[in-house]
Amino acid sequence: MAYQLLFEPGKCQGYANCLIEAPEIWDFDEDENRAVLRIVDPPDALRAKADASARCCPAQAIRVEETP
Amino acid sequence: MNRIVVVGGSLAGVSAIDELRRRGYDGELTLVGAEPGLPYDRPPLSKAALTRLVEGEEPDDLLLRPAAWYDDRDVTLRLGVPAAGLDVAGREVLLASGDTVSYDGLVVATGSILRPSSIVDQLPSVHQLRTSSDAHGLAAALRAGGHLVVVGAGFVGMEVAATAVALGVTVTVVDIAPVPMSRAFGPALGSWFRRRHEDHGVRVLCPSGIARTEEVGRRTVFDLAGGERIVADAVLVGIGTVPAIGWLEDSGLALGDGILCAPDLTTSAPGVVAAGDVVRWDHSLFGESLRIEHWTNAVEQGGHAAATLLGEPAAFDAVPMFWTDQYDARVRCLGRLSPADDVAVLTETERSVVAVTSRAGVVRGAVCINAPRRLAAMRAAIAEQRQVEDLLSAAPAAS
Numbered sequence: 001m002a003y004q005l006l007f008e009p010g011k012c013q014g015y016a017n018c019l020i021e022a023p024e025i026w027d028f029d030e031d032e033n034r035a036v037l038r039i040v041d042p043p044d045a046l047r048a049k050a051d052a053s054a055r056c057c058p059a060q061a062i063r064v065e066e067t068p
Numbered sequence: 069m070n071r072i073v074v075v076g077g078s079l080a081g082v083s084a085i086d087e088l089r090r091r092g093y094d095g096e097l098t099l100v101g102a103e104p105g106l107p108y109d110r111p112p113l114s115k116a117a118l119t120r121l122v123e124g125e126e127p128d129d130l131l132l133r134p135a136a137w138y139d140d141r142d143v144t145l146r147l148g149v150p151a152a153g154l155d156v157a158g159r160e161v162l163l164a165s166g167d168t169v170s171y172d173g174l175v176v177a178t179g180s181i182l183r184p185s186s187i188v189d190q191l192p193s194v195h196q197l198r199t200s201s202d203a204h205g206l207a208a209a210l211r212a213g214g215h216l217v218v219v220g221a222g223f224v225g226m227e228v229a230a231t232a233v234a235l236g237v238t239v240t241v242v243d244i245a246p247v248p249m250s251r252a253f254g255p256a257l258g259s260w261f262r263r264r265h266e267d268h269g270v271r272v273l274c275p276s277g278i279a280r281t282e283e284v285g286r287r288t289v290f291d292l293a294g295g296e297r298i299v300a301d302a303v304l305v306g307i308g309t310v311p312a313i314g315w316l317e318d319s320g321l322a323l324g325d326g327i328l329c330a331p332d333l334t335t336s337a338p339g340v341v342a343a344g345d346v347v348r349w350d351h352s353l354f355g356e357s358l359r360i361e362h363w364t365n366a367v368e369q370g371g372h373a374a375a376t377l378l379g380e381p382a383a384f385d386a387v388p389m390f391w392t393d394q395y396d397a398r399v400r401c402l403g404r405l406s407p408a409d410d411v412a413v414l415t416e417t418e419r420s421v422v423a424v425t426s427r428a429g430v431v432r433g434a435v436c437i438n439a440p441r442r443l444a445a446m447r448a449a450i451a452e453q454r455q456v457e458d459l460l461s462a463a464p465a466a467s
Contacts, residue, residue: 016400016440017364020389023444030440033398055083055371056364058109 002067005050007037011061021056022049041067069172070095072377073161075151076177076312077101079109079363080344082132083370084175089141091378097143098169100161102150102178103199107132111363113203114227115393121207122235130200151178154319156337173377176316176327176335176342177370180309180361187219187305191283194303197224206304210237214301217241217290221248221274223392225306226261229270230394240271240298242290247274249392254407257435260421261394268395309361311346324348326359331383333373341377343369352385353451354404354432362390387450400443403433403450412456415439424449426456 005025014033018026024046027036042050054062072088072095074081081099088097101107108130112118117127138145146169153162160168182196195206206228210216216232218225221243233239241248247258248265262272277293288300311326322328322336326348333341333349344366348359365388372384392399396419409425409432416422420438424431424446431454434446449459 014398014440015391016398016443017389017391019440020400020402020443020447028440030438055367058111058363 002041002044003047003050003064004041004067005037005039005054006063006065007035008061009034011059013059013061015058017056017058018053018062021052022046025050026053035061069093069378071098071171072096072173072175073098073100073169073171074175074177075100075161076175076179076344076346077103077107077147078177078179078344078366079107079132080177080179080366080370080373081175082107083367084177084343084374085138085141085143087371087374088378091375091380093374093378095172097141098171099138099143099145099147100149100151100163100169101145101147104148105200106135106138106145106147108200110198111391113200114197114224115231118203118207118210118228118231119235121203122210124211151315154316154321154337154340156319156321156340159339172339174340175370175373175377176340176346177344177366177373178312178315178346179366180345181312181314183308183310185305185307187278187281191281191288191303193283193286193288194219194305196305197228198309206302209302210235212301213237215240215299216302216304217288217298217300218304218306219243219278220306220308221245221272222251222306222308223249225304226265226394227392228304228306229265230268233265233268233270234395239269240273240300241265242273242276242278242292242298244275244277248272250274251407252401252405253435254405254411256411256413257421257423260437261397264395264397309345311359313346331385332376332381333369333384334376334381339377341373343373349384351388351404352383353387353453356404358388358404360388360390362388364389387447389447397437398440400436400440401433402436402443402447403431405433405435409433410456412460414459422446424456424459429455429457431456431459 012034150164152164215238218241229239248261250258279293280291282289327342329349345361351358409427414422423435425433431449
């Protein structure tokens, strides 16, 4: 099932938990102290990691949404 | 399974609810919580939220989920009444009000409570920090300024020290340990934290015992074992927590330091799983029994216990992680940090540190200070049980 990641950079507080959970999807801007979403629509093989990155964001800045 | 009860208005409890509904469980779902309000996030209470409270602002974003989230999931909320007992044979939770709540499946996620302290018993005006209400009380004291004495140089104590000194409060930290944060990080990194705090003007009295305490008017006097006398306008005691399992003592559930769980987070009672701070289980990666009091563990175990309860058990073997923020030091820790393990510093600059811990040459843990982009590789090294030698030879200029 297709899905996409929704990231609200304004909510990001630089915890970097997403980067730990899914380094394939996330990068980090150390100057801005903020996560950087590299892939908006990751492949299905990364779904579990995408979910984990959303779940483990203390700032609730990440959501996974199914796409029709 | 038709009636699932989650006990604990906690991060682990909320995560369990999320996963139960995500997996299609459509029976009754009840959340029992000791505190009166909706479950909220605790880590900010010693950092950003405390700053805002001191500045007279009410943090409005601490709720883990808005009220509508529980409505959408058809969760019956029974908040403000702690669980007082468990009948595992009759499958009933007893509440402090005298009511009982029946279940087919139970998730125990009651978290931690403050460790009992003789200092707190002797000094009724001292502050501790676990709940939102505690944070409000501490903030009111900090707003008055003056001298804050922090007893206990652990996570909460040092985070509050950093927050308070930034607000212009004079701060002294007292602990019997040789360096701050030593139980979590050992002596080398503990010294790094000491320097950070001293650079920001915190007086760090480690090691220092307390010989005598006395309340004099609105102040608290500490006579230290070394002979010095310090006088506090406010006192925070941060000496850690213990698992909130007192209500289970007569239940027959297997308890130790926590609830003794199988690797899939089932307990010794049928239909009962546990998640978060209360869980003690054997972690396959580290070959030892762990109990973890950190945010991410609560999230992951909440979901994991829910899956087990719904009939999809698996061993919980996630690499643990936790963080602490003090001044501009964003400290991220992975795996198992044990004082008995060897520490190797891979890179160190004025601003950042990457260090790994190992036992018999095998990497077990990592600490990354202001080095977020190194985290994924460190986590992989722990999960793959790599040799510390390989990391050292690959590290750029580990001088």
